[in-house]
Every structure is written in C-alpha cells, then in structure tokens.
Amino acid sequence: xxxxxxxxxxxxxxxxxGSRTTRMLGWALIxxxxxxxxxxxxxxxxxxxxxxxxxxxxGQFDAVRLIYVHVPMAIVAYTAFTVTAIGSVMxxxxxxxxxxxxxxxxxxxxxxxxxxxxxxGSIWGRPIWNTYWRWDDVxxxxxxxxxxxxxxxxxxxxxxxSAESRARRAAIVGILLVINSIIVNRSxxxxxxxxxxxxxxxxxxxxxxxxxxxFMYAIVFGLAGYVWLLIKGFRVAWLERQNERFGLVEALxxxxxxxxxxxxxNAAVDTGTGDQS
Amino acid sequence: xLSDVLLIAGKDLRVELRSRIALxxxxxxxxxxxxxxxxxxxADSSTLATFTPGLYWVAxxxxxxxxxxxxxxxxxxxxxxxxxxxSGLHPxxxxxxxxxxxxxxxxxxxxxxxxGVLILYGAPVDDVTLLLLTTVAAVIGVGAAGTLYGAxxxxxxxxxxxxxxxxLPVLAPVVIGASRAFGDAMGSVATDGWSWLLSLTGFAMxxxxxxxxxxxxxxxEA
Amino acid sequence: MSVVSLRNIVVLxxxxxxxxxxxxxxxxxxxxxxxxxxxxxxxxxxxxCAGLQRVERGDGSILGHDLHRERxxxxxxxxxxxxxxxxxxxxxxxxxxxxxxxxVRATPEELDQAIERMQIDRRLMDVPTRQLSAGQRRRxxxxxAAARRPELWLLDEPHAGLDQAGRDIVDSLITDATAAGAxxxxxxxELDRVRPVVxxxxxxxxxxxxxxxxxx
Numbered sequence: 037x038x039x040x041x042x043x044x045x046x047x048x049x050x051x052x053x054g055s056r057t058t059r060m061l062g063w064a065l066i067x068x069x070x071x072x073x074x075x076x077x078x079x080x081x082x083x084x085x086x087x088x089x090x091x092x093x094x095g096q097f098d099a100v101r102l103i104y105v106h107v108p109m110a111i112v113a114y115t116a117f118t119v120t121a122i123g124s125v126m127x128x129x130x131x132x133x134x135x136x137x138x139x140x141x142x143x144x145x146x147x148x149x150x151x152x153x154x155x156x157g158s159i160w161g162r163p164i165w166n167t168y169w170r171w172d173d174v175x176x177x178x179x180x181x182x183x184x185x186x187x188x189x190x191x192x193x194x195x196x197x198s199a200e201s202r203a204r205r206a207a208i209v210g211i212l213l214v215i216n217s218i219i220v221n222r223s224x225x226x227x228x229x230x231x232x233x234x235x236x237x238x239x240x241x242x243x244x245x246x247x248x249x250x251f252m253y254a255i256v257f258g259l260a261g262y263v264w265l266l267i268k269g270f271r272v273a274w275l276e277r278q279n280e281r282f283g284l285v286e287a288l289x290x291x292x293x294x295x296x297x298x299x300x301x302n303a304a305v306d307t308g309t310g311d312q313s
Numbered sequence: 314x315l316s317d318v319l320l321i322a323g324k325d326l327r328v329e330l331r332s333r334i335a336l337x338x339x340x341x342x343x344x345x346x347x348x349x350x351x352x353x354x355x356a357d358s359s360t361l362a363t364f365t366p367g368l369y370w371v372a373x374x375x376x377x378x379x380x381x382x383x384x385x386x387x388x389x390x391x392x393x394x395x396x397x398x399x400s401g402l403h404p405x406x407x408x409x410x411x412x413x414x415x416x417x418x419x420x421x422x423x424x425x426x427x428x429g430v431l432i433l434y435g436a437p438v439d440d441v442t443l444l445l446l447t448t449v450a451a452v453i454g455v456g457a458a459g460t461l462y463g464a465x466x467x468x469x470x471x472x473x474x475x476x477x478x479x480x481l482p483v484l485a486p487v488v489i490g491a492s493r494a495f496g497d498a499m500g501s502v503a504t505d506g507w508s509w510l511l512s513l514t515g516f517a518m519x520x521x522x523x524x525x526x527x528x529x530x531x532x533x534e535a
Numbered sequence: 536m537s538v539v540s541l542r543n544i545v546v547l548x549x550x551x552x553x554x555x556x557x558x559x560x561x562x563x564x565x566x567x568x569x570x571x572x573x574x575x576x577x578x579x580x581x582x583x584c585a586g587l588q589r590v591e592r593g594d595g596s597i598l599g600h601d602l603h604r605e606r607x608x609x610x611x612x613x614x615x616x617x618x619x620x621x622x623x624x625x626x627x628x629x630x631x632x633x634x635x636x637x638x639v640r641a642t643p644e645e646l647d648q649a650i651e652r653m654q655i656d657r658r659l660m661d662v663p664t665r666q667l668s669a670g671q672r673r674r675x676x677x678x679x680a681a682a683r684r685p686e687l688w689l690l691d692e693p694h695a696g697l698d699q700a701g702r703d704i705v706d707s708l709i710t711d712a713t714a715a716g717a718x719x720x721x722x723x724x725e726l727d728r729v730r731p732v733v734x735x736x737x738x739x740x741x742x743x744x745x746x747x748x749x750x751x
Contacts, residue, residue: 128530181482188479195469198547198589201533205465208527209479215523216483219516223486226512227493280550288545291555295741298572324623324634331625331663392619395587399610400638533607 053271061264068257075250076104083247099163104250106156108258109149110179116146116262117182117213120189124210127203136203137277139210140193141269145262147186150179172228178221185213199277317402321410325384326417334383335418340425343376347429358435365436366495366502370488373423374455377484378477380422381459384415385467394467398532408460408528412521416456423448436499443498443506450513451491457520458483464524464531487516536563536599538687538718539584544593544602546579546742553579555742556593566709566719568729571739577722578617580739581689584720586610598686614685616693620676622664628675629660632682641682649681653704669696674704681708688712690721694728706732 054062083100084093123139126132157176158168170176193206329335350368354360361368388394397407427448430436438444462480466472490513497506539561546554554576561567569577582588584597586609595602597609622631636646650657653674659667667675673696680688693705702725709719709732722739723729730736738745 181485184478184482188475188482191475191478192465195466195471195475197468200589204530204533208465208530212483212523215519216486219486219519220482223489223512227489284547284550284552287550288552288555291552291742293741294575295555295743295745298575298738298740298745320634320637324626324630327630328623328625387623387625390624392617392621393623395619396621396635397638398587399585399613399615400635401611401640402638 053268058267072257076101080247080250102156102160104254108254110153112258112262113146113149116142120210121214124207127207137270137273141273143189145265150183174225177224181220182217317406318410322413325414328387339376339379340422343372343426346372361434362436365430365434366492369430370491374484377455381463385463404529404532405525408524412457412460416453419452419456423452439500440498447494447510451487453517454487457524461524538563541595544595545591546588547591557744559744564716566713566733568733568736569722569739575739576742577739578691581691585613585615585689613687614680614683615689616676616680617691620672624665627661631664635679636682639683646682649678653678688719694725
C-alpha cells in the first residue's frame with residue numbers, strides 16, 4: 037500500500053498542471069477573448085458626443101476602448117490581493133499549506149495585474165488627461181504603492197529557510213500588504229484631496245447599452261482569467277513544494293547507509309583488528 | 314515586562330555606545346545626503362528652503378535603513394538571536410526593546426539632521442513644538458516598522474538588498490505625513506500640521522502593536 | 536521519568552536529512568556521550584533536543600514537552616552550549632554575563648557561583664568579548680548555561696579550545712550536574728576523557744543513533 041506522501045517522496049506523481057476543468061476553462065477563455073476583442077474593437081462605437089453649446093465633437097474617442105482592459109485589470113489586482121490577505125490570515129491561524137500556496141499564486145497575478153493597470157492607465161491618461169502620470173491621484177498612488185508592496189511580498193516568499201518559516205514570514209507581510217495600502221490610500225487622499233477618476237462611469241446614463249455590456253463582460257472575463265491563472269499558479273507552486281521532498285525516501289536510505297559503514301568501522305576498531313587511521 | 318524591554322534596549326544601546334556605528338557612520342551618511350541635495354539643487358537657497366521638509370525626511374528614511382540593518386545584524390554575530398530564543402524573554406519584550414533602542418538612535422540622528430537643515434538650507438521655523446513633536450512621532454513610526462521588517466529578515470544573507478524594497482513603500486505614508494507637518498511648522502505649506510501629527514502618531518502606535526504581536530511568530534524559526 | 540524521548544525523528548536541513556530516523560531514550564539523571572564521525576548528526580541532535588530544530592517526521596518529547604507543539608517551553612528549560620557562544624562581541628565579558636543572566640532569569644548569586652565554577656578570571660570582566668580567546672569565550676558561554684541551572688544539559692564538544700584546567704572543569708560539571716539530578720547529553724570526540732564521567736555512550740552515524748554493544 038502506498039500513501040500519498042510515499043507516492044510523492046518516491047517521485048511517482050502526476051506532474052501536470054492542468055485537469056479537465058482547467059482545460060475547459062482555458063478553451064472557454066480563448067473563445068471569450070475572441071468575443072471580447074470583437075466587442076471592444078468592432079461592435080462598440082468610439083466615445084464621441086456632440087457638445088450642445090459649441091456643436092464640437094467631444095468625448096474620449098477610441099481611447100475609451102482601453103477601459104475594457106484597465107478596469108478589469110484593476111478589479112483583478114484588488115481581488116487578488118484580497119485573496120492573498122485572506123490566505124495570509126489562514127496561514128497564521130491554521131498553519132495551512134494550501135492557503136499559503138493560494139496566497140502566493142494570487143499575489144503573483146495581483147502584481148502583474150496591478151502593473152498592467154498602471155500601464156494601461158498611463159496610456160489612457162496621455163490623450164484624456166494630457167499626462168501619463170498624476171501625483172495627486174489617490175487611486176494611481178495607491179495602486180503604485182500596492183504594486184511595490186507586492187514586489188516586497190514576493191521577495192519575502194523567496195527568502196531562505198524552511199517552507200514553514202517562509203510561509204509565516206510571508207503571511208505577516210501579506211496581512212500588512214492590506215493594512216499598508218489602506219494607510220497609503222488614506223494619506224494620499226488627505227494629501228492631495230482630489231482625483232481625476234470618473235466616479236460613476238457605470239451608472240452614468242450616457243453610456244450605451246452595448247458599451248455597458250462590453251464593460252461588464254470584460255470584468256467577468258478578467259475574473260475568469262484570474263481564476264484560471266490562480267489554479268495554474270497554485271498547481272505549479274504545489275508541484276514545486278512536492279519537488280522539495282522529491283526523492284526524500286532515497287535520500288533517507290543513503291543517509292542511513294552511512295551509519296552501517298560507521299558501525300562496521302567501529303566494530304573493527306573495538307576488536308583491534310581494523311585500520312587505526 | 315518593562316524591565317525586559319529596558320534590558321534589551323539597554324543592551325542594544327550599550328553595543329552602539331561601544332561600536333559607535335550609528336554615530337560614526339550613519340549620522341555622517343545622512344549629513345552627506347543633505348549636502349548632495351544641496352549640490353543637486355544648484356545651491357539655490359530659496360529652492361532648498363522650500364523643499365526642506367521633503368528632503369529632510371528622505372534623508373532620515375535613507376539613514377534609517379542603515380540603522381535598521383545594524384540593529385538586526387548585531388544579533389546574528391555569534392548566534393545571539395538563538396540565545397534570545399532560548400531565554401525567558403517574551404518576543405514582544407524583545408521587539409519593544411529593540412524598537413526603543415532604534416528609536417533612541419534615530420531620534421539623535423533626526424535632531425542632528427534638523428540642525429543640519431536649519432543651518433545648511435536656512436529653513437525658517439514657525440512652530441517649534443509642532444516640529445519637535447512631529448519628529449518624535451515620525452521617528453517612533455519609522456523605528457517600529459523598521460524593527461518589525463528587520464526581524465522579518467533576520468538571518469537572511471540578502472537582507473541589505475531586500476530591506477529597502479520592503480521598508481520604503483511602507484514608510485511612504487510617514488514621508489508624506491511628516492513632510493506635510495514640517496511644511497506647516499516651517500510655514501512653507503498651508504496645511505493643518507497638527508492633524509498630520511495625529512495620523513503619524515496613529516501609524517507609530519499601529520506598528521508598535523503589530524510588531525509586538527507578530528514578533529513571536531518571527532522569532533519562532535530563523 | 537524519561538527526559539529525552541525520541542522516536543524515528545527525521546530532521547531536514549534544506550533537503551538534506553541530517554537526522555534520518557533517530558530513536559533515543561534518556562532517563563532523568565543520566566549522562567550520555569554522543570560519539571560519531573563529523574557530519575553524523577550530533578550537533579543537529581543536540582539542537583533538536585534544545586527545541587531549535589523543526590521535526591519533519593517522527594515523535595518526541597523533551598522534559599515531557601512535545602517536540603512538535605511545545606518547543607517554546609523546551610527552549611527555556613535546557614542549557615545548550617554549542618559551537619556558537621551567543622555572546623555580543625562589542626560588550627565586555629561582564630556585560631555579556633550580566634545581560635544573559637538576566638535574560639535567562641538567573642539571580643546575581645547564581646551568576647556569581649557560575650563564574651566561580653568556570654573559574655573565569657575576574658580581570659577579564661572589563662575586556663571586550665571580541666578580544667577573548669576561544670577558550671575564554673567557551674568558559675563564558677558555559678558560565679551562562681550554568682547560571683541557568685538547566686534540567687537538561689546539551690553540550691556540543693564542550694572541551695574544544697579549553698586548556699587542561701578548563702577541560703577538568705567541564706568533566707566535573709558533567710558529574711556534578713548528574714549528581715544533582717540533571718540530565719546531560721554531551722557530544723565529543725574526546726572519548727577517553729569523557730567515557731569515565733558518563734553513564735553510557737551511544738554512536739551517532741548517518742543521522743541514526745546506534746545503541747547497544749557500545750555501552751560503557
């Protein structure tokens with residue numbers, strides 16, 4: 037009879053990162069991406085409105101299409117870091133290995149998503165705000181600092197030491213990730229006390245039905261993509277963890293074999309027949 | 314509890330008194346940063362006076378990185394960190410003791426630097442009380458957060474390079490808050506410095522509390 | 536009562552199984568010599584008994600406390616003198632002794648007795664620890680452990696670096712400790728010196744403990 041642990045330690049275990057479910061989700065995401073591209077670039081119109089007073093064309097024109105990437109990425113980033121924080125609490129409360137791996141995988145996705153949020157936001161800001169960057173914008177600054185905090189968190193996950201001690205250190209940083217970003221958010225808001233961000237894009241009646249649908253669809257697509265990446269990331273991390281114990285049985289046998297050699301030497305020395313070197 | 318905190322703080326300060334690392338290396342480094350700012354900003358005294366609050370706190374935070382590093386590394390010389398682990402001291406006492414010693418060193422550093430900016434940059438002072446209270450509150454926050462993140466990296470070879478990535482984003486709100494409060498105290502920014510002082514105090518309290526709780530988990534296994 | 540009770544303990548240092556299934560029972564008041572080649576796992580075994588190593592597999596208890604869950608308590612009840620002296624280089628000998636005595640909850644009288652016991656030259660008290668010789672450092676570290684009056688002594692090559700007088704002190708430390716009811720585990724290569732003062736000896740090799748025929 038072989039237990040799960042023995043299967044792992046002798047190296048006989050499934051090394052795939054996918055399953056039937058993730059493959060189906062993956063295909064659904066590919067189809068969903070094609071639909072999203074069609075919705076974002078073909079089906080929806082650019083944001084052009086006629087100013088009632090002057091009769092000029094105003095609005096965001098084609099730049100509005102960036103919203104379909106920017107907002108979902110921002111939502112994914114904040115969702116991912118929330119999951120990291122929850123996982124970190126579970127690690128400290130229950131010493132859960134499962135949650136440690138989930139927290140780590142989620143933070144990796146969160147770091148990428150927050151970087152993409154900042155990049156797409158800057159590209160969008162150039163034509164709309166006439167600047168790539170605003171120092172006094174609360175959400176910009178919070179996302180930026182959160183991104184940097186996430187890099188620190190990921191660095192802590194790669195420290196030396198046993199898996200347990202790394203997990204505990206990372207969990208503390210993971211919880212502080214949320215506390216720190218709230219502090220940053222509060223202090224920047226107080227510092228700058230303004231934002232260029234539109235407050236109520238979604239409820240704005242001016243948004244057309246199809247644009248609104250595309251926007252919501254993009255958010256759902258982004259979250260589905262997050263789930264897929266999280267499963268994959270967790271599985272890779274789990275395999276890495278198993279790999280640390282890969283061949284432990286063999287290593288233990290080798291180590292124990294040293295004892296027999298020493299025993300033989302000792303026996304020889306004690307009876308005075310052995311090599312006295 | 315209190316006597317244990319003082320025991321650890323006294324030990325750290327005594328080590329500092331003997332080795333003089335903070336006094337002979339960290340303080341000169343911070344003063345050099347101030348001088349470099351002067352060179353970089355073209356010796357234009359009005360510019361320097363305007364930006365004194367921000368430049369001052371950047372210099373303090375950079376120097377604090379060195380002080381935190383020193384505070385951690387004096388424990389792993391000959392296994393003293395394990396000695397503390399095996400002693401009867403509560404992890405919270407060890408944390409608070411090390412934080413108190415670091416805060417005392419940083420306070421000395423901050424006051425020397427304050428003299429530096431007043432002389433070198435010719436910054437005016439409207440409100441001495443606000444200035445000093447802000448320094449104390451911000452330094453406690455920096456010292457508490459620094460001790461916590463330093464303990465996180467105890468026994469790590471890559472400590473010097475990871476510490477800045479971890480600590481600087483965390484200290485960003487302190488730089489914002491302390492610069493604003495200084496701006497008010499020096500009359501260069503129209504803002505309510507006292508409410509910034511209040512939030513700096515909140516930050517300091519938060520990190521003293523979080524550090525006391527978290528240090529047990531960090532001391533468990535190096 | 537069994538003070539050290541280990542059953543099939545595996546301890547990993549990174550991926551390396553430093554202990555590969557160690558089993559050992561030591562009764563209260565016993566003194567045991569651990570002998571074996573370099574890299575056999577002696578130091579890891581002593582650190583394990585001090586509650587400084589995480590147990591990967593197997594069960595065990597030290598002074599009745601579980602090695603998985605109660606390492607924090609174990610660490611406070613044992614006296615470990617290992618390769619590292621745990622002294623602060625920048626402090627003087629006296630400052631180090633007073634600091635650690637307070638940290639391990641030893642009274643000034645207990646510290647005085649320990650200094651007397653280890654015959655530490657009083658003139659060294661004001662000398663920075665970094666200027667001490669290896670032997671003087673070891674005496675200082677032994678004095679800190681002695682001041683604590685541990686129920687379980689864990690000595691890792693305690694004679695290393697000591698002069699003849701120092702070695703004799705270590706030997707009498709072992710006999711006196713067991714006479715007072717404490718338990719001693721001592722890892723050493725000085726078999727001829729230690730054998731007479733311990734109750735029995737075990738061989739550590741390949742991360743295992745080989746008992747039996749080697750008993751003194």
